[in-house]
Amino acid sequence: MTEIRFVRLAHAQGLPAPRYETEAAAGMDLAAAVPEDEPIMIAPGARALVPTGLLLQFPVGFEAQVRPRSGLAFRHGVTVLNAPGTIDADYRGELKVLLVNLGEEDFLVSRGARIAQLVVAAVARAEVTEADALDPTTRGEGGFGSTGR
Numbered sequence: 001m002t003e004i005r006f007v008r009l010a011h012a013q014g015l016p017a018p019r020y021e022t023e024a025a026a027g028m029d030l031a032a033a034v035p036e037d038e039p040i041m042i043a044p045g046a047r048a049l050v051p052t053g054l055l056l057q058f059p060v061g062f063e064a065q066v067r068p069r070s071g072l073a074f075r076h077g078v079t080v081l082n083a084p085g086t087i088d089a090d091y092r093g094e095l096k097v098l099l100v101n102l103g104e105e106d107f108l109v110s111r112g113a114r115i116a117q118l119v120v121a122a123v124a125r126a127e128v129t130e131a132d133a134l135d136p137t138t139r140g141e142g143g144f145g146s147t148g149r
């Protein structure tokens with residue numbers, strides 16, 4: 001199994017560590033590391049960068065994706081603006097979650113609220129080469145609903 005190491009910054013002390021909630025869950029919930037007395041208010045249409053107080057390390061060849069939680073999206077219209085957020089294997093900064101409120105009411109992010117989930121995934125890296133032409137295919141330039149017409 002891939003090891004994902006994390007460091008908890010001072011403002012995340014006391015919050016639950018990222019972990020899989022069920023045996024085969026794909027994502028680990030991320031908790032908001034905002035001060036108890038300073039929740040973040042996200043007005044309708046507004047966005048906020050929410051700290052998690054976590055530094056992550058995982059092997060090269062993997063990424064971590066920050067994805068929305070469906071319950072928050074369904075109940076409040078709150079989602080991850082840049083979903084899936086990409087956490088690079090060489091990033092050593094704090095993991096942050098960019099939330100947007102697409103709902104019609106203010107949304108309050110309290111300390112410890114589970115705001116998003118983290119999915120670790122293998123990534124392929126490609127060697128990029130420039131060419132004069134590409135190999136022909138049956139599809140050719142067809143796209144955007146071209147099949148079945």
Ligand SMILES: O=c1ccn([C@H]2C[C@H](O)[C@@H](COP(=O)(O)OP(=O)(O)OP(=O)(O)O)O2)c(=O)[nH]1
Nearest residue numbers: 066082085086087088089091094095096097098
């Ligand atoms: O939701 C996110 C997305 C990114 N990051 C961190 C980890 C990632 O490795 C780094 C850079 O992200 P990205 O490549 O998406 O940002 P960019 O806008 O292209 O900035 P940069 O020039 O720093 O790559 O920011 C987060 O903490 N949360």
